[in-house]
Amino acid sequence: MPASHAQERDFMDNDNENKADSIRNERGDVEAVPAAPIHEEIDPEIEKRVRRKLDCHLVPLLSALYLLAFLDRSNIGNARIAGMEEDLHLSSSQYQWLLTIFYISYICFGFLAIMWKVVPPHMWAAGCVFGWGLVSTVQAGVHSWGAMMALRFFMGVTEIAYGPGVPFLLSFFYLRHELGLRAGMFLSAAPLANTFAGALAYGITSGSPAMAKWRLLFLVEGLPTVAMAAVAWFFIPDSPEKARFLTEEEKAVARARGVRQAGAATRVGGINWKELLEGLTDVKGWILGLMYFSGNVAFSSLPVFLPTILNEMGFSSVHAQGLTAPPFFLSFLTVIATCYIADRTQQRGITIAILTAIGGTGYVILATSKSVGARYFGVFLAAAGIFPAIGNVLPWVINNQGSDTRRGTGIVILNLIGQCGPLLGTRLYPSSEKPLYVKGQSVCAAFMFLFCFLALGLRALLVWENGKLDGKYGTIAQQKLAMQEAAGRGEAKREVGVENYGPLFRYVL
Secondary structure: OOHHHHHHHHHHHHHOOOHHHHHHHHHOOOOOOOOOOOOOOOOHHHHHHHHHHHHHHHHHHHHHHHHHHHHHHHHHHHHHHHHHHHHOOOOHHHHHHHHHHHHHHHHHOHHHHHHHHOOOHHHHHHHHHHHHHHHHHHHHHOOOHHHHHHHHHHHHHHHHOOHHHHHHHHOOOOOHHHHHHHHHHHHOHHHHHHHHHHHHHHHHHOOOOOOOHHHHHHHHHHHHHHHHHHHHHHHOOOOHHHOOOOOHHHHHHHHHHHHHHHOOOOOOOOOOHHHHHHHHOOHHHHHHHHHHHHHHHHHHHHHHHHHHHHHHOOOOHHHHHHHOHHHHHHHHHHHHHHHHHHHHHOOHHHHHHHHHHHHHHHHHHHHHOOOHHHHHHHHHHHHHHHHHHHHHHHHHHHHOOOOHHHHHHHHHHHHHHHOOHHHHHOOOOOHHHOOOOHHHHHHHHHHHHHHHHHHHHHHHHHHHHHHHHHHHHOOHHHHHHHHHHHHHOOOOOOOOOOOOOOOOOOOOO
């Protein structure tokens, strides 16, 4: 086991040893539970079994729902070149507004990400899924730009309430060093959805359906989402100890893991307002928000404009639909691989810096090259950089907050700042700049390199913060040695942490 993982396990075992009594009561949190033992013994085999069952039952379901969400969000790009633009008589500006209005609702309702802690998750998820599925399906029947604008706004409300908050929900089920890979697996559904979007749109638009092809596209992709709302209601557990797929023995271990992680097994039921204020004033959260803003400029524009960009390269509309799939499938694989690597090495900042440099290089190629082959290669680099970078930012927020309220606040800040990026990204490719869209590609390249710079800057800040914690409490190795010596003398060494993190807490770099 890498040293960083051992340190994190020590933090989880010791930081929360008396958090329920000494911190949660003192700070007025919603629930106080008995203090956890200093070293609560958990059978590693049962714990492994719990983690495996969560991986098999929870992550795939949440990922499948996010895949549907991203499919329903992004298929407007495929619908555009399948006849929607002509049938609704849309100008380039009106199409851009259809993309922008979605993210305006994202910004206005970004605070809903914290509702996973307030409302039972199975209810919250089912309501969100039904909402965006219904809106997506109804798009097939619109006949005006105004109606489509209203539907896109409401789709944004329901999707922001689900997707960006799921890594926060996963923190209720997984320990700190386990979270990155699972969040990455969830977020990898976004590029996978775009892979399916291209393939599905290719299948629909290459035939001769009875209705307009773009209307059929919305129906085929919207109706399954409505049906999945029932699946979410019955199969998403509210907490590990309420998961029906766990035995009673496994639920006891899951409960102990919750106490180890946060000082309480029950994680849903209220917000600590003092911790929320502390989270809002943490500069690290605002830096992460700026990183998310930079990434979202490209993240929001690539899926909805890529079919158009490929069409302008000289490919037919049918072939352009199909050619979107390979870059997004590469991105899907890269998200999972890099989140796993970042978890193993605990070097998420370096991982993000490398990914954003690759993505920025891809956009430079798109901005400067006129060769179709080179430009298509640039699409691969852009997709393989931006989606995995976003996939690693969200776990970085969750990793470096010490309580549920702080984690939820970090996600809210991320959305409030980050979701402003699409307001720019969705307006970078006006028809007047075809076929090369040099300005749009250049702006995306610039923001990818800014993303890279911010990741390295935040990592440097976290190194400095860890040094301060070492100076105050001693290094992890020194604290472990002191605990071993105290245990040898029969003493119980108990220490309450700083900023409710604990003396063994160190930031993930």
